[in-house]
Amino acid sequence: MCLEKISTRDENALAAFYDLTVNRVYGLALRITRRPQIAEEVVSDVYFQVWQQAGRYDAARGKVSSWLLTVCRSRALDALRRRDQAELCAEPELLISNDHSSDDDPLDLLLTVERGNTVHAALKTLDSKPRQLLALAFFRGLSHQEIADYTGIPLGSVKSILRNSMLALKQILHKSALPALENPS
Numbered sequence: 001m002c003l004e005k006i007s008t009r010d011e012n013a014l015a016a017f018y019d020l021t022v023n024r025v026y027g028l029a030l031r032i033t034r035r036p037q038i039a040e041e042v043v044s045d046v047y048f049q050v051w052q053q054a055g056r057y058d059a060a061r062g063k064v065s066s067w068l069l070t071v072c073r074s075r076a077l078d079a080l081r082r083r084d085q086a087e088l089c090a091e092p093e094l095l096i097s098n099d100h101s102s103d104d105d106p107l108d109l110l111l112t113v114e115r116g117n118t119v120h121a122a123l124k125t126l127d128s129k130p131r132q133l134l135a136l137a138f139f140r141g142l143s144h145q146e147i148a149d150y151t152g153i154p155l156g157s158v159k160s161i162l163r164n165s166m167l168a169l170k171q172i173l174h175k176s177a178l179p180a181l182e183n184p185s
Contacts, residue, residue: 007055032076
């Protein structure tokens with residue numbers, strides 16, 4: 001099997017695997033990203049990951065092609081996320097839209113602003129790494145594993161940092177006694 005040889009760092013096996021599969025990988029990457037240049041970068045990332053993680057493939061969990069296309073899909077979605085403003089902003093929580101329609105009740109608008117200010121102040125008390133991980137989890141919707149892959153932080157550490165950050169935010173918000181914690185009616 002090609003992946004077994006690739007896991008032993010056989011470059012010829014990687015080249016053969018690439019030749020057999022690159023058309024499908026590129027096609028999927030292009031379909032997701034809709035931009036040839038980004039799709040080419042995704043393909044490069046996919047085969048780099050294959051080179052690094054071929055030994056992790058488990059035949060009991062599915063076909064090689066399914067595994068490869070799942071890696072491609074994940075890398076393509078990562079490429080799309082990297083283009084998002086939240087990835088470029090030092091404080092991505094500031095990008096949350098507070099758009100309201102003109103027929104909103106002024107009291108509701110005031111309550112929303114107060115909640116936003118309270119949450120923003122609580123987020124500012126965190127160090128930059130926990131704040132970034134929270135932003136990736138809640139504002140970008142990444143899973144813990146995707147955050148670990150994206151940041152290079154071990155999965156267990158990502159989970160611990162997020163859990164501790166959430167507990168710290170919960171304590172800060174409970175102390176604030178502002179309507180940020182109340183359920184909207």
